[in-house]
Amino acid sequence: MVKRAKGHLARAERLQNATGALATASMAAMDEKLPWFGKLSAQDRSWIGLVAQSGITAFVEWFRDPEAHPSMPTGMFSSAPREFTRVISLHQTVDLLRTTIEMIENTIGDLLPPEDVPVVREAMQRYAREVAFAAATVYAKAAEMRGAWDARLEALVVDSVIRGEADESVRSRASALGWTGSGTPGAGGTGSSEVAVVVGRAPEAPGNANVADAVRHAAREAGADALCAMQGDRLVVVLGSTSKPVEIVQRLVEFFGPGPIVVGPVVPDLMAAVTSARAAVAGLRAAPAWPGAPRPVQADELLPERSLSGDGHARRQLASDVYGPLTMGDGVLLDTVSTYLDSGGSIEATARTLFIHPNTVRYRLKRVSDLTGYSPTNPRDAFTLRVALALGRLLNPAPGSPVL
Structure with missing residues (x-):
C-alpha cells in the first residue's frame, strides 16, 4: 500500500x-x-x-x-x-x-x-x-x-410606460429586451410600429414567474412585440408592431387571471403608450359595471362605465366625439335621439312627439349612427349615447358651441 x-x-x-x-x-x-x-x-x-x-x-x-x-x-x-x-x-x-x-x-x-x-x-x-x-x-x-436582470429591466420599462415617463432611454432599454418596434409581417403581424397596452388580473396560480416568458413567446408567434410585467394583482402587457391588438390578446387570454382583460387604444409608438395605458387601467377599474363585457374588451367600449367611475378623459371623449357632432347645424339630430331615448326606443312615439314621419326618424337615427359610431337602436349603444348626452349637457350647456 x-x-x-x-x-x-x-x-x-x-x-x-x-x-x-x-x-x-x-x-x-x-x-x-x-x-x-x-x-x-x-x-x-x-x-x-x-x-x-x-x-x-x-x-x-x-x-x-x-x-x-x-x-x-x-x-x-x-x-x-x-x-x-x-x-x-x-x-x-x-x-x-x-x-x-x-x-x-x-x-x-x-x-x-x-x-x-x-x-x-x-x-x-x-x-x-x-x-x-x-x-x-x-x-x-x-x-x-441575465434573466433576473432582464426581468427587472422589463418591469422598469413597463412601469415607465404606465406612469407616462417613456423617453429615449426607455426606448433604448426596450430595444435591449428585444423590442423591435417594426413587427413581422405575416402570422398576424402588420410590420407596423403601433403600440397598445393590455391590463388584466394576474394569474392566481403560484409559481407564475414564467408567465412573462410565455406571453412574449405567444405574442412573437402572433407576429407582435411584447413587454410584460406583474404589478401587484394585475398583469400588464405592452404590445407592439400590431394595429389589431385584440386579435393578439385573444391568444394571450390563458395567461391572465380571471376577470376582465382591457385593451387600450392603439397609439403610434412606445413614447405615446401612456395614452393607451391610461385608458386600459381606467377600463379595468370600470369593467365590473358591465358584467356582459367581452373578454378581452377594448377600453373605448367601456367609455360610459369609465366616465361613471370618474375617468375625466372618458367624459371628455364622450362629450366631444359623441355629443359634439350632434349639436352641429340646427340640432335636429340631438333632439331626435334625445326624444327617441326618452320614448323607450319607440320610433312611432318619437315621430308623434316631434310631429314628423317615422321614416324621417329612421333617417335621422341612421345619421346619428354614421356621425358617432353608435346606433340608437342597439341597447348597448343607446346606453352610451344616453351617458354622452348627459355629459355633453353638463360640460357644454350651450348647444352648438365647442365642447369644453
Whole structure:
C-alpha cells in the first residue's frame, strides 16, 4: 500500500512537471483546430489561456489526491472574469474542452513514461466529465443572472410606460429586451410600429414567474412585440408592431387571471403608450359595471362605465366625439335621439312627439349612427349615447358651441 502510494505521488510529480508543455500544446491546438479562436482579441485569448492553465493545474492537484480536492473542477473557472460567458458560448466552451482533452491524450505519451499513460488517461476522462458539469453550471448561473436582470429591466420599462415617463432611454432599454418596434409581417403581424397596452388580473396560480416568458413567446408567434410585467394583482402587457391588438390578446387570454382583460387604444409608438395605458387601467377599474363585457374588451367600449367611475378623459371623449357632432347645424339630430331615448326606443312615439314621419326618424337615427359610431337602436349603444348626452349637457350647456 505504501509502495503504491509512493508510486502515485511520483506519477503526480511527473505530471506536474509536464503542465507547462501541456498548457502550451493546448493553446496551439485551439488555434489550429478552432477557426473562431483566432478571431478573438488578445485579451480574450489570454483569458481562455488562463482558464486552460488553471484547468491543467487543477487536474494535477486533483490527480494527486481526488478526495482532498473534490470541488477542484468547479473552481477552475474562478480565474476567468465574469465577462467570460459573454465572450464565448457554451457550445464553444465544449469545443475547447474537447480539444484540450484530445490534446492531452495525444501528448502525454511523449511527456510521461509508458506505465503512467493509462492511469492518467483514465483519470482525465473522469476529470473531464466533472469539468463539463462545472462549465454547464457556470453558464446556467450566468443565464439565470441575465434573466433576473432582464426581468427587472422589463418591469422598469413597463412601469415607465404606465406612469407616462417613456423617453429615449426607455426606448433604448426596450430595444435591449428585444423590442423591435417594426413587427413581422405575416402570422398576424402588420410590420407596423403601433403600440397598445393590455391590463388584466394576474394569474392566481403560484409559481407564475414564467408567465412573462410565455406571453412574449405567444405574442412573437402572433407576429407582435411584447413587454410584460406583474404589478401587484394585475398583469400588464405592452404590445407592439400590431394595429389589431385584440386579435393578439385573444391568444394571450390563458395567461391572465380571471376577470376582465382591457385593451387600450392603439397609439403610434412606445413614447405615446401612456395614452393607451391610461385608458386600459381606467377600463379595468370600470369593467365590473358591465358584467356582459367581452373578454378581452377594448377600453373605448367601456367609455360610459369609465366616465361613471370618474375617468375625466372618458367624459371628455364622450362629450366631444359623441355629443359634439350632434349639436352641429340646427340640432335636429340631438333632439331626435334625445326624444327617441326618452320614448323607450319607440320610433312611432318619437315621430308623434316631434310631429314628423317615422321614416324621417329612421333617417335621422341612421345619421346619428354614421356621425358617432353608435346606433340608437342597439341597447348597448343607446346606453352610451344616453351617458354622452348627459355629459355633453353638463360640460357644454350651450348647444352648438365647442365642447369644453
